Every structure is written in C-alpha cells, then in structure tokens.
Amino acid sequence: MTISYAEFKEQVNSREFNNFSNWKSAIQCLEELYDTDKFVYFYPRNLYNSNPAELIIFLEKGYLIVKRSSKDSTFSFEENRCRIISKNFIATKFRNDAQVLNLVYDNGKEITLHNINDSNFDWVEEYTQSIRELYKII
Numbered sequence: 001m002t003i004s005y006a007e008f009k010e011q012v013n014s015r016e017f018n019n020f021s022n023w024k025s026a027i028q029c030l031e032e033l034y035d036t037d038k039f040v041y042f043y044p045r046n047l048y049n050s051n052p053a054e055l056i057i058f059l060e061k062g063y064l065i066v067k068r069s070s071k072d073s074t075f076s077f078e079e080n081r082c083r084i085i086s087k088n089f090i091a092t093k094f095r096n097d098a099q100v101l102n103l104v105y106d107n108g109k110e111i112t113l114h115n116i117n118d119s120n121f122d123w124v125e126e127y128t129q130s131i132r133e134l135y136k137i138i
Contacts, residue, residue, distance in 0.1 A: 005042040005057070026055070026066055026075045033077065034064070041134050043113060049120045056111065058138060063111065082107040089135050095128045101135055 003011065012023045030036065041058040055066040062081040069075070082105040090100040099115040113134070115127035 003042075003044065005036060005039050008042065008044060008047075008055075022068055022073050022075075025073065026068065029075065029077070030066065041137055043118075043130060043134065045113075045118045047119075048123045049118075051117075056113075058134070062105075080105065080107060080109060082109070084138055087135065087138065089131070091132075095125045099128045099131050101131045103138070 008023075009027050012027060038060065039057050040060055043056040043058070044053065045056055046053045052070060053068065055064075057064040057066070059079075061083070062079065064077060064079045067076045067078070084103055085106050086104045088102045088104075090098070090102075092098060101113045103111045103113075105111075113127075113131050115124050115131055119127040
C-alpha cells in the first residue's frame with residue numbers, strides 16, 4: 001500500500017516531502033474542516049513524481065480532492081457527495097505493469113487511478129497494492 005493519511009501527516013511533519021510547509025498548512029486546514037478518523041481511504045496522487053500532487057480522500061458518502069495551486073500557496077478542497085455506480089479494474093499479470101481503476105459516480109464524475117502515472121518507478125508496486133485495496137473497500 002502507499003501511505004495512510006496518518007503516515008502522510010507524520011512524513012510532512014518530519015519534512016520528508018518537497019514543499020512540506022505547504023502540505024502542513026493543508027493538513028491543518030483538513031483537520032479543522034473534517035473528522036479525519038472518518039476518512040475511508042487516502043490516495044496521494046503524484047506525491048512521488050513531478051506532476052502536480054493532489055490528495056484523493058474517499059469518504060463514506062463521496063470523496064474529497066485536495067489540490068495545491070501552482071501559482072501560490074493556496075489549496076482547494078473539492079468535496080463531492082455522491083455514490084459509486086460502477087467500478088472497472090484493469091489488471092495485468094505483473095504488479096509493475098499498468099493497473100487502472102476507474103470509478104464512475106452518480107453525479108457524472110469519474111476518478112481514474114493509475115499505478116504508473118500516479119507514482120514513480122520506485123513506488124509502482126505500492127500503488128498497485130493501494131489500487132487493489134481500494135477496489136475491495138469501495
């Protein structure tokens with residue numbers, strides 16, 4: 001699995017990520033707005049590559065996406081209250097090959113998780129496991 005929300009928070013506090021101070025601000029805001037114990041699943045997209053990072057947090061009745069602005073130090077918190085109407089998982093024989101989970105919601109929005117695109121070479125297997133765990137949970 002990738003990292004849990006608690007592990008992410010710990011690593012930010014330990015300054016293990018680029019822009020850790022920005023993520024620290026996002027964590028503070030998250031904890032003011034949400035009961036983090038009620039997060040069903042935490043998926044950090046692009047945390048380990050050069051693409052814009054975002055946190056996808058699955059909630060009991062929907063999901064939350066936290067994005068950092070590339071222009072300044074602001075964050076957006078987009079919560080969608082919805083339910084999954086379909087999920088499609090594309091798996092391959094090898095864990096380091098592409099594994100893709102596509103989730104379709106009743107509000108018409110989709111989330112696609114991709115182990116290779118969402119991580120880097122060192123984290124592909126962990127993201128594969130994370131996607132498989134999420135598939136079982138939701």
